[in-house]
Amino acid sequence: MTALLPAPAADVDAVARNRVRRASRRRVVVTVLAVLVVVTFVTTLMVGRTFYPLGDVVRVVLGERVPGASFTVGRLRLPRGVLAVVAGLCFGLGGVTFQTMLRNPLASPDVIGISSGASAAAVVGIVIFSLDGTAVSTIAVAAALGVAVLIYGLAFKGGVAGTRLILIGIGVGAMLTSVINYVLTKAGQWDYQEALRWLTGSLNGTTWTAVLPALVALLVLAPVLLGQAKNLSALQLGDDAAAALGVRVERTRLIAIVTAVGLVAFATAACGPIAFVSFLAGPIAARIVGPHGSLLVPAALVGALLVLVADLVGQFAFDTRFPVGVVTGVLGAPYLIYLIIRTNRAGGSL
Template sequence: MTKNILTTVQAGFQKRKIRYRTITAVLIAITAILCMAMLYFGTTTYSPVVIFKVLLGEQIKGAAFAVGTIRLPRLLAGLFAGLAFGMAGNTFQTMLRNPLASPDIIGVTSGSSVAAVFCILILKISGSIVSVSAVLSGIAVATLIYGLSRGGSFSGGRLILIGIGIQAMLNAVISFLILKANEHDVSTALRWLNGSLNGMQMKSIPGLFAVVVIFGGVQILFGRQLKILELGDQSAVTLGLKTDQARLILVISSVFLIAYATAVTGPIAFVAFLAGPIAGRLAGAGAPNTIPAGLTGAILVLAADLIGQHVFGTRFPVGVITGILGAPYLIFLLIRINRTGGGA
């Protein structure tokens, strides 16, 4: 009897592992296809051979500028920002055991946005200073939310409620700054607030790449600890996990991912909110969901940008398209939570 149970458990584990690896491979393939499409489609289309030569550094008239200067930075920014949003959103949602606990719902993204808008509209500066300010502000707001949510002990529900309240306050500050700003500067701020890959330059990519590699690597390394935290603090402590230490590392790495990606591309709506649940349904339960969630985030950003640039008569920022995709899911989730009495 015991042997049969053990065989059944092992078979189930092997089946889940095969599913996880298959889905991850499929997501990688879709991401690669979208990357190629980002380089291929544009006002002028170039053959894959020409694109490959440009990527190798060959200076081909017209193609070198279109592919190397315009499309490649746009592609890399979308890819790395999508990975960052997806991994960070999944970490918050898993750790707090609530699909509403996404960085763009609980105020972390707004923390970065308010600093960037202040720099653009009031200080009238741009470039690396805006990025640094957005990152520092995002970290400060996340620290504030985390500190206020602790009380006597950590509470995920308290964190979500406090985060939503702080987000509302920060959004009001952003609206105030826009109303008081010079009308010539407002368009720049609004374009950034919508989340956009327009005008990306290669100088913005190395920093974003480094942040994704370092802090995304931390998220992957702590994937098992994240799954244990999902069981709740009591179960996690029983299993020997230092919950405060693990949670602090995961929160810090997530905030760096979200804040830096937001500083580069703007707050691309709902990517962090959607990536984790979609990846979780595809990859199934059991294995850490960090890598599939990151890939799903990258797919959402790249696909939304392609749709916004080439499907409609007017070109839309990527954040507009992801907002259209995410809003119905948010409404559905709220209705579901209301019907189940608070359980997602």
């Protein structure tokens, strides 16, 4: 091994000190985010048409029978809250993985049509084939993977350029949205709420049957993705530079795509494509933690927080109850416009 001239101990200390400072700042931010997620989650269990104090909520969660609270908290609020957290984590992880890998904030799965693929398959499965539960999740995941492969294939022209993939993805997404619209018009008895679930995402009427597949997907896929965190960070330097650092680029990309698509698809099958959460979580996390280290965990927590807060706002801030996706959509759309204006000014091709 090449022995570089050793640097003075003081310089080594300075390097170590700055690195530790960055790492501890990051740890503080992640801890604060995690605490906020827990606090908001508990709040969603307490508030509603009837308020239950923390003590009641804890007793219900621990399995005790509390008159009134057992039903309202245990049956209605708990699955809804858990799905909000699980879906938020899934969307956050899936979104930031694509954004990191394609080095473009516009490349999130909900912008490039992957969520629409899962949504369209779920709607077709439910409305036309009367499927439910695991079957819906399965076809949603298969469709999302299929859309990912389709977009990748259409964008492939001696290598995949990020911009081309994004434009093709937006086109494919628009086609799939019209499929969803068409199928929903065929389902005459479906009400407005149900339609919105598949177009913008909703947590209304969440049951444990819907939560379970998404929860299992998160527990299985998230660790696999987190295992690739360092390799994904290296990919930010470009494929060649990453390969020169000993990263197996194609393998990393394959694992990342499959796990990220899986996470987004399972979450979408459970609650619809909650608008713009995948798209927003990564950039917000980057703004908070800065450019150092992997964004996977911070983005996942931001995703969960976004869904929880948006659902609270949608339920209680207005006279009408809005599905969570309407609220996140209102937040996300201006950011999308801002990004497009900014890249236009910078002379980017998008």
